Amino acid sequence: MKSVPRISETEWEVMKVLWAKAPLAAGEIIDALVAVDRTWHPKTAKTLLNRLVKKKALGFKTEGRAYLYRPLIKESECVAAASESFLDRVFGGSLAPMLAHFAQHRKLSADEVRELRRLLKEESAGTGKAKE
Amino acid sequence: MKSVPRISETEWEVMKVLWAKAPLAAGEIIDALVAVDRTWHPKTAKTLLNRLVKKKALGFKTEGRAYLYRPLIKESECVAAASESFLDRVFGGSLAPMLAHFAQHRKLSADEVRELRRLLKEESAGTGKAKE
DNA sequence: AAACAAGGATTACGGCAGTAATCGTTGCTT
DNA sequence: AAGCAACGATTACTGCCGTAATCCTTGTTT
Secondary structure: OOOOOOOOHHHHHHHHHHHHOOOEEHHHHHHHHHHHOOOOOHHHHHHHHHHHHHOOOEEEEEEOOEEEEEEOOOHHHHHHHHHHHHHHHHHOOOHHHHHHHHHHHOOOOHHHHHHHHHHHHHHHOOOOOOOO | OOOOOOOOHHHHHHHHHHHHOOOEEHHHHHHHHHHHOOOOOHHHHHHHHHHHHHOOOEEEEEEOOEEEEEEOOOHHHHHHHHHHHHHHHHHOOOHHHHHHHHHHHOOOOHHHHHHHHHHHHHHHOOOOOOOO
16 A cells, blocks of 8 residues: 555645646746745745655656656545545545535536536446446 | 634544534543544543633533533534535545546445435536525 | 542643745856 | 855744643542
């Protein structure tokens, strides 16, 4: 098992940038962060890059005087880990209550509904075990 | 706006006990926690109770020499807050990708699929109160 | 009354997170 | 060459979190 390092809230923002596009130099990453949220301070971003490198969530290779960062862990792994943890903590690990919550709280758009229907169809179709 | 205080991972365990049944004395809460996870230490639980009181997540009234604790914030509010935050952070705020993730990663049981279908039906039908 | 027991209050302490500022190095500019 | 600018490294500081231990108060027991 890989057991992804724990990625904090703000660190996640940084990771998102690099999951979207990599490798990137620190400056480019900072630009991307600022583009999303004006309040990002370059120094803060640098600190987070260092921490993420220390955590082995990011790696880099030197390119001239600067670094090019790239993710060492996959977004899908982090998403899975965060989702598990969230589901366990908030909904005791069971899906149905969670789905009910989201379905009721945040009204789905018609498109989303359609998309989900499609997913459910796949789900109950092949996928081995779910029989209908 | 209420803006529920931020409830940490372990604090959440404590809250769950009181959301399930309240009011309860510290001893009862600790018993409940231990029942779920043997490793809970009474002192640790007491610390958390204090912190939750300080955060205004819990209140208490004295009953003889002991306290009776009760939640000051509703589970539904906390669930909503945690869900929002999770959805934003991990899935950029959009439901469909999240549901897709869960649908694909944790194979839904036939029952869950049916349940979700039912929810979607309601969704696309009157959506309860919004319009209708 | 003295000591104990039960429960709350206070104190502790290392680690992570958020948020930066300062230090150090090195190529570039004047 | 000297200083500046760009970039990474190091240092900082506060607050929250996990995890308790110790202290204090007061009812209870011998």
